[in-house]
Amino acid sequence: xxxxxxxxxxxxxxxxxxxxxxxxxxxxxxxxxxxxxxxxxxxxxxxxxxxxxxxxxxxxxxxxxxxxxxxxxxxxxxxxxxxxxxxxxxxxxxxxxxxxxxxxxxxxxxxxxxxxxxxxxxxxxxxxxxxxxxxxxxxxxxxxxxxxxxxxxxxxxxxxxxxxxxxxxxxxxxxxxxxxxxxxxxxxxxxxxxxxxxxxxxxxxxxxxxxxxxxxxxxxxxxxxxxxxxxxxxxxxxxxxxxxxxxxxxxxxxxxxxxxxxxxxxxxxxxxxxxxxxxxxxxxxxxxxxxxxxxxxxxxxxxxxxxxxxxxxxxxxxxxxxxxxxxxxxxxxxxxxxxxxxxxxxxxxxxxxxxxxxxxxxxxxxxxxxxxxxxxxxxxxxxxxxxxxxxxxxxxxxxxxxxxxxxxxxxxxxxxxxxxxxxxxxxxxxxxxxxxxxxxxxxxxxxxxxxxxxxxxxxxxxxxxxxxxxxxxxxxxxxxxxxxxxxxxxxxxxxxxxxxxxxxxxxxxxxxxxxxxxxxxxxxxxxxxxxxxxxxxxxxxxxxxxxxxxxxxxxxxxxxxxxxxxxxxxxxxxxxxxxxxxxxxxxxxxxxxxxxxxxxxxxxxxxxxxxxxxxxxxxxxxxxxxxxxxxxxxxxxxxxxxxxxxxxxxxxxxxxxxxxxxxxxxxxxxxxxxxxxxxxxxxxxxxxxxxxxxxxxxxxxxxxxxxxxxxxxxxxxxxxxxxxxxxxxxxxxxxxxxxxxxxxxxxxxxxxxxxxxxxxxxxxxxxxxxxxxxxxxxxxxxxxxxxxxxxx
Numbered sequence: 001x002x003x004x005x006x007x008x009x010x011x012x013x014x015x016x017x018x019x020x021x022x023x024x025x026x027x028x029x030x031x032x033x034x035x036x037x038x039x040x041x042x043x044x045x046x047x048x049x050x051x052x053x054x055x056x057x058x059x060x061x062x063x064x065x066x067x068x069x070x071x072x073x074x075x076x077x078x079x080x081x082x083x084x085x086x087x088x089x090x091x092x093x094x095x096x097x098x099x100x101x102x103x104x105x106x107x108x109x110x111x112x113x114x115x116x117x118x119x120x121x122x123x124x125x126x127x128x129x130x131x132x133x134x135x136x137x138x139x140x141x142x143x144x145x146x147x148x149x150x151x152x153x154x155x156x157x158x159x160x161x162x163x164x165x166x167x168x169x170x171x172x173x174x175x176x177x178x179x180x181x182x183x184x185x186x187x188x189x190x191x192x193x194x195x196x197x198x199x200x201x202x203x204x205x206x207x208x209x210x211x212x213x214x215x216x217x218x219x220x221x222x223x224x225x226x227x228x229x230x231x232x233x234x235x236x237x238x239x240x241x242x243x244x245x246x247x248x249x250x251x252x253x254x255x256x257x258x259x260x261x262x263x264x265x266x267x268x269x270x271x272x273x274x275x276x277x278x279x280x281x282x283x284x285x286x287x288x289x290x291x292x293x294x295x296x297x298x299x300x301x302x303x304x305x306x307x308x309x310x311x312x313x314x315x316x317x318x319x320x321x322x323x324x325x326x327x328x329x330x331x332x333x334x335x336x337x338x339x340x341x342x343x344x345x346x347x348x349x350x351x352x353x354x355x356x357x358x359x360x361x362x363x364x365x366x367x368x369x370x371x372x373x374x375x376x377x378x379x380x381x382x383x384x385x386x387x388x389x390x391x392x393x394x395x396x397x398x399x400x401x402x403x404x405x406x407x408x409x410x411x412x413x414x415x416x417x418x419x420x421x422x423x424x425x426x427x428x429x430x431x432x433x434x435x436x437x438x439x440x441x442x443x444x445x446x447x448x449x450x451x452x453x454x455x456x457x458x459x460x461x462x463x464x465x466x467x468x469x470x471x472x473x474x475x476x477x478x479x480x481x482x483x484x485x486x487x488x489x490x491x492x493x494x495x496x497x498x499x500x501x502x503x504x505x506x507x508x509x510x511x512x513x514x515x516x517x518x519x520x521x522x523x524x525x526x527x528x529x530x531x532x533x534x535x536x537x538x539x540x541x542x543x544x545x546x547x548x549x550x551x552x553x554x555x556x557x558x559x560x561x562x563x564x565x566x567x568x569x570x571x572x573x574x575x576x577x578x579x580x581x582x583x584x585x586x587x588x589x590x591x592x593x594x595x596x597x598x599x600x601x602x603x604x605x606x607x608x609x610x611x612x613x614x615x616x617x618x619x620x621x622x623x624x625x626x627x628x629x630x631x632x633x634x635x636x637x638x639x640x641x642x643x644x645x646x647x648x649x650x651x652x653x654x655x656x657x658x659x660x661x662x663x664x665x666x667x668x669x670x671x672x673x674x675x676x677x678x679x680x681x682x683x684x685x686x687x688x689x690x691x692x693x694x695x696x697x698x699x700x701x702x703x704x705x706x707x708x709x710x711x712x713x714x715x716x717x718x719x720x721x722x723x724x725x726x727x728x729x730x731x732x733x734x735x736x737x738x739x740x741x742x743x744x745x746x747x748x749x750x751x752x753x754x755x756x757x758x759x760x761x762x763x764x765x766x767x768x769x770x771x772x773x774x775x776x777x778x779x780x781x782x783x784x785x786x787x788x789x790x791x792x
Contacts, residue, residue: 144184155469242321258349267296605691619681632734679706
């Protein structure tokens with residue numbers, strides 16, 4: 001048996017079901033008793049397939065799904081055995097969902113399966129496709145190492161360095177997998193992105209750390225209000241104009257003693273043979289008299305040969321025009337010599353750190369050489385602390401040693417210590433240990449295939465799940481104490497983190513992708529038909545849905561309120577759009593809804609606009625959105641060569657949209673999906689393409705009634721929402737799958753069924769509370785454990 005286990009560990013990893021079959025055979029050969037029992041189960045399942053499932057497919061499916069002309073391009077006659085089904089596990093998973101919601105076979109088929117036939121077939125598929133023994137050790141899956149996506153990079157830099165300037169805004173777009181942009185399998189690292197990382201690391205280090213070089217001191221302009229004038233001087237926001245002999249006096253207040261440089265930008269209007277003479281004094285002492293030869297249209301910057309040592313406190317810099325000249329007989333442009341000063345600024349104290357250093361500098365530079373402390377000692381201390389936070393785990397001296405040596409070499413080359421630390425920070429910010437989430441396990445030497453994720457990695461999983469950023473000091477501390485596998489500790493942390501302002505990232509990144517809100521930015525309804533629509537209104541629509549999601553999250557409401565809530569959030573502009581005249585002001589506030597028209601997410605303008613075409617509503621898009629996001633039963637892609645609705649409706653151009661859709665469903669390959677999608681979408685036809693309520697379209701009254709394939713009838717959006725509310729178990733499971741996918745950074749697989757069943761059961765038993773869902777995900781095996789192997 002040990003030989004088999006050893007071989008098991010070295011077999012190539014694959015996503016196909018064939019690997020499980022091969023490994024199963026090896027294990028069965030090693031244990032005849034197990035082999036007999038396992039083969040018996042397989043034989044039993046195969047027998048059930050041949051006697052029951054295959055007959056079901058033949059009787060109810062093959063009329064439409066056979067050969068090259070099969071509807072939806074789905075040919076099923078080749079599936080003659082249980083193993084042939086398992087080889088296409090993902091495709092059959094989608095087919096099963098269609099059988100489950102009774103859209104396959106279509107309701108107009110003859111004959112139709114009985115409830116008993118449907119239940120028996122679904123039970124077989126559930127066992128064959130997803131059958132996992134949940135009583136034993138279940139494969140928790142393994143996540144591909146994940147690169148930080150753009151949002152995570154920006155947020156991590158903000159929390160790591162303390163500067164918030166979104167360095168990733170010019171990075172290439174992140175690829176999306178399973179509906180999210182934090183999936184390890186799709187987050188590649190192209191050469192262009194590596195170049196962006198190098199540039200960003202340099203910008204970040206320079207913004208965060210004061211380099212302590214002459215060039216790093218910013219010029220501080222003496223404000224206009226600090227100037228006084230004597231003589232014939234005109235002061236304006238643009239310049240000081242000396243029309244005769246005169247002086248301006250500017251006051252500065254130095255916070256530190258030290259050496260300072262000054263600069264003056266000035267020009268003249270020439271007259272006579274001599275240039276304008278500009279005398280500069282500091283505290284009454286002459287610094288220098290300059291000849292200003294340049295015309296005021298192209299002024300020159302004047303500086304002093306060396307820096308000036310000054311004590312702390314107030315100082316007065318005076319600038320005087322000495323040689324006024326006027327010749328009424330001279331050339332028109334050279335009759336009147338005047339001086340113009342455009343800018344007066346200073347910088348310093350040179351050679352020493354300014355007192356108003358950025359906060360990020362003081363948080364990074366916690367040690368400076370001198371007083372017995374060497375460059376190496378301070379560099380190691382600084383970079384071990386910084387590296388530990390950047391790599392999201394403790395960093396050893398040996399690991400940081402090459403970066404410390406890089407700092408030493410930089411300082412030896414003549415640069416300042418601060419510049420050396422800038423280089424060290426850059427090296428850390430382009431390290432794979434920062435750019436990627438590389439996860440360790442608690443017992444690397446263990447022989448078990450399933451291992452607990454290491455403590456610091458659990459802290460990282462938590463923080464990137466709920467904050468899209470690095471762990472804070474609380475999570476680091478709990479990880480150091482080994483407490484992040486304790487259920488009570490995790491429960492407390494989930495509630496704390498959801499209430500933290502950083503959880504806004506969860507609203508933006510999870511809700512924004514789950515609900516497709518990010519797509520709203522690229523949509524522009526037809527301006528001729530919807531003249532009241534604006535960019536600001538579109539932003540308000542998005543904000544309404546985000547505020548609504550955040551309220552359910554922070555107030556720990558039931559997730560079923562996503563379907564049926566009788567409230568939403570509006571500001572005055574959005575309220576007027578909805579026809580509500582009571583809301584005032586720019587701030588969003590909670591508003592009670594008219595129960596006869598709107599409820600939950602589906603009737604919010606953002607969702608209704610997202611699921612429309614630019615010039616009209618789209619019941620198909622709305623029905624598809626509901627199937628994907630509420631029911632968790634996404635329809636398959638449309639078959640090839642199916643005409644668009646407008647094309648299929650051309651035979652009946654004056655028909656209503658409902659009639660056009662009915663005509664479209666007659667096209668071969670369309671009915672199976674549209675029988676489910678169209679009624680769902682038509683139930684919301686009272687809302688136009690930007691979400692406004694309407695009773696008529698043109699002169700025709702809106703008909704928002706319908707019947708679902710399962711038999712339920714409704715009249716209008718509220719009755720349809722009531723039917724959808726009855727599907728709360730399906731919605732809860734769908735939301736669990738979506739949130740688990742986002743949390744662990746990979747798509748859910750068949751072996752995740754046990755975890756999904758358990759998460760769904762536990763959080764629904766706790767009143768469908770939002771925090772219960774998040775907590776059960778965090779406590780699940782896919783979140784807390786990993787497998788040395790991961791097969792699909």
